[in-house]
Amino acid sequence: MxxxxxxxxxxxxxxxxxxxxxxxxxxxxxxxxxxxxxxxxIQQALDELGYIPNKVPDILSSAKSHAIGLLVPSLTNQVFAEMIRGFESVVEPAGYQTMLAHYGYSQSAEEARIATLLGYSVDGLILSESFHTERVRRMIKIAGVPVIELMDSVSPAIEQAIGFDNTAAAYAMTELMIERGHRNTVYFAARMDVRTRLKILGYERAMRRHGLEPFSLQTEEASSFTRGALLLRQALVRRPNLDGIFCTNDDLAIGAFYECQRLGIPVPQQIGIAGFHGHDIAAAMVPRLATVVTPREEVGRLAAENLLARLRGEPVGRPVIDLPFRLEAGESLRPAS
Amino acid sequence: MxxxxxxxxxxxxxxxxxxxxxxxxxxxxxxxxxxxxxxxxIQQALDELGYIPNKVPDILSSAKSHAIGLLVPSLTNQVFAEMIRGFESVVEPAGYQTMLAHYGYSQSAEEARIATLLGYSVDGLILSESFHTERVRRMIKIAGVPVIELMDSVSPAIEQAIGFDNTAAAYAMTELMIERGHRNTVYFAARMDVRTRLKILGYERAMRRHGLEPFSLQTEEASSFTRGALLLRQALVRRPNLDGIFCTNDDLAIGAFYECQRLGIPVPQQIGIAGFHGHDIAAAMVPRLATVVTPREEVGRLAAENLLARLRGEPVGRPVIDLPFRLEAGESLRPAS
DNA sequence: AAACGTCCTGTTACGCGTAACATCTTACCG
DNA sequence: CGGTAAGATGTTACGCGTAACAGGACGTTT
CATH class of the missing domain: 1.10.260 (434 Repressor (Amino-terminal Domain))
Structure with a gap:
């Protein structure tokens, strides 16, 4: 046999x-x-034997894998899922394979994932943070692969950053809320990563600029609808007369909104609510959610294009690519006066 | 220099x-x-040079990569994101790397992705369908890697299937809707993949069993909140006196619900709405959404455990692992009489 | 002191696709 | 008909980590 x-x-x-x-x-x-x-x-022999091309020997001798390592903190966060979609829409037609890894917001896990990916000889790396351990920076330098950092437009820690200005976005939304008469607001934050800190900064600056006292509620847990509901109840205890909630993402905002509905609190009359990112549901719900619409799919696409250009031998482009965001006032803030 | x-x-x-x-x-x-x-x-030399282990030579000579290929139709579909989370929670601590690929519900794309993954010498494959082209089956046989198919509990096309019974789940929810007095219902389907077809089958069987006429609205587009709203408007034109909507997933259901709210249609008094999967938001919204809670994270975990066992040399376990689902009546159906 | 065992390090060969170069055939030219 | 070019196929060497085996140094046993 x-x-x-x-x-x-x-x-x-x-x-x-x-x-x-x-x-x-x-x-x-x-x-x-x-x-x-x-x-x-030859074609006949290939068919008969069912030959499957083996990339490994070539990867070994050329040290090029035609694969790109893509590191995200979490896969369940929709923002990254949409960024990945944008990324792959460019990378896949170009004949590159994506090697996805996630590190659960842990720097040591990020380090381990990067070592693994480099062990497979990825040709380039996409990171979702701009803060890294010393070892990460060293590994990348030694491996000599191009790297792009996403979702922030602060100065790149390594070579090039593509994203949007989280601080400015939060600042702008805070000002809109103030303009619409929501002055006694609370910021809801979950999972304190770098971007969340940048947003809080923008919120606080805008509040102070208008002589208001910023107040933020933070939790280490991942954000979710239920988490938003929980934070709302906490906020009402700590600031009974609050009139606005600005959330670090749409999930928290929607959870908070439903909790208001359960508690009989009229939105936006008593409390105005704003989210961040502008997911599909923000525009679908009643009332439409006020939110900052961020260009996450565009970030993925541009990251792919810039990385592919580097792999073709082109030099690093602009070190920071700052994409525009857009404010959506929705119906969850009081109408413009 | x-x-x-x-x-x-x-x-x-x-x-x-x-x-x-x-x-x-x-x-x-x-x-x-x-x-x-x-x-x-040696350790000192390793540190000084910043040696990064290179897995490629070993992959070449052992034909084992310690990587597992995971194929999903879409990354933006939350169901798969949660399945992946379950999968990685087992696979990652075991020292295996996941190579994720998605194929956008296209069989030819699936074929190409599988060839690519096998080209990287993955040790095993997880597929998200039970229907494959002849070439896919042949490639897998030739490559000789273990394969597990997910999300269905129909008989496996290749070796082993892990999932839940989509048909039975849809049947059960349809019966619940009938029991609650929603007899003139419409099924909303998007992106006609295998699972959707199985669900429609369950819906139709339950309707016929009770002497009712099934009616389903289908679209080739991806499901989304806005899509659910659209389908609702279409359904009202085609079946003006409908009293229930059963959706192939929660997104469509929520979109349909908000459209009812916009149109002033009381839910569940005039129209009852049910979704599928039981995402976080189904329990958070007001009213709580009736839905079929599916064990998608568990599917991922079990897939990982079974595949790892196979890689340790254990034989294929039960060819079909059928996990239980759960009906959640929520508040979007009329109360039990 | 011969025989054997243990501990440590070195040698050899291997996996398989491909770039670079070598070789052979055939064709065509003046 | 020698010479050269073009076209087709073969030969060689390479990438780098590791299994398997070989060998040297030293200690222990009888």
Whole structure:
């Protein structure tokens, strides 16, 4: 019977045709260099054996894998899912494979993932933070692969950052809330990553600028609808007369909104609510949620384009690519006076 | 100056220490086999050079990559994001790397992704469908890697399927709706994949069983909140006197719900609404959404455990692992009489 | 002191696709 | 018909970590 047969190699195909594996290899990469008589025979042998191209030997000798490592803190956070979609829409047609890894907002996990990805010889890296351990920076320098950092537009820690200005965005939304008469607001934050800190900064600056006292509620837990509800109840205890909630993302905002509905608090009359990112649901719900619409899919696309350019040998472009955000007032803030 | 230096290899480390690369390799894999005097020197050399382990040569000679290919149709669909989370929670601590790929519900794209993943020598594959092209089945057979198919509990096309019974789940929810007095219902389907078809089947069976006429509205577009709103308007035109909506997922259901709210249609008095999957938001919204709670994270975990067992050499377990689902009546159906 | 064991390090060979170069055939030119 | 070019195929070497085996140094046993 068939003993445990191993996956066919180029040599197996070549033997069947009666040529060397080099000829078969050429047929696969540069068919025009092979005589038309052989082409048919080789194709037939490939089909019969079911040859599956093996990239590993080439990766070993060329140290190029045609794979790009993409590191995100979390996959359940929709923002990153949409960023990934943008990224892949460019990278996949270009013939590159994405190696996705996530590190759960932990710097040591990020370090380990990067080492693993570099162990597979990825040609480039996309990171979702601009703060890294010393070892991460060193590894990347030694590996010599191009790196792009996403979702912030602060100065890049390594080479190039693509994102939007979280601080300015939060500042702008806070001002809109104030303008609409929500002056005694609370900021809801979850999972204190860098971006959240930048947003809080923008919120606080805008509040102070208008002579108001900023107040933020933070939790280490991941954000979710239920978390938003919880924070709302806490906020009402600590600031009973609050008239506005600005959330670090739409999930918290929607959770808070429903909790208001349950408690019979009219939105936006008594409390105005604003979210961040502008997911599909923000525009679908009643009332439409006020939110900062961020260009996350665009961030992914641009990251891919810039990285591919680097892999083609082009130099690093602008070190910071700052994309515009957009304020959506929705119906969860009081109407403009 | 430093000419373009390449990433250090084991040989570079060995040269610096004055041993052969075999000794350094041993230090990394079996440190107890190296004299304690050398250990320090080697570690120092590793640190100084910033050696990053290279997995590629070993993948080449062992044909084992310690990576598992995970194929999902879409990353923006939350169901898969949560399944992935369950999968990684098992696979990552076990020291395996996940290579994620998505194929946008296209069979030819699935074929291409599988070839790519096998080209990287993945040790196993997780697929999110149970229907595949002949070539896919052949490739997998030739590659000889273990494969698990997810999210259905129909008989596996290849070796083993892990999931839940979509047809039974849809049947059960349809019966619940009928029991609650929603008899003139419409099924909302988007993106007609296999699972959607199985659900429609369950819906139709339950309706017919009770002497009712099933009616389903389908679209090829991806589901979304806005899509749910759209479908609701279409349904009202085609079935003006409908009294219930059963959606293939929570997104459509929520979109339909908000559209009812906009149109002034009372839910659940005039129209009852049910979703599928039981995402966080279903329990958070007001009214709580009736939905089928599916064990998607558990599916991911079990898939990982079963695949790892296979990689340890254990035989295929039960060919079909059928996990239970749960009906959540919420507040978007009329109360039990 | 011969025989054997233990501990440590070195040597050799291997995996497989491809770039670079070598070789052979055939064709066409003056 | 020698010479050269073009076209097709073969040969060689390489990438780098590791399993398997070999060998040297030292200690212990009888």
């Amino acid at each position: 068939t003993a445990k047969r191993r996956r066919p190699t180029l040599q197996d195909v070549a033997d069947r045709v009666g040529v060397t594996k080099m000829t078969v290899s050429r047929y696969l990469k540069h068919p025009e260099q092979v005589s038309s008589a052989l082409r048919e025979t | 430093t000419a373009k230096r390449r990433r250090p290899t084991l040989q570079d480390v060995a040269d610096r220490v004055g041993v052969t690369k075999m000794t350094v390799s041993r230090y990394l894999k079996h440190p107890e086999q190296v004299s304690s005097a050398l250990r320090e020197t």
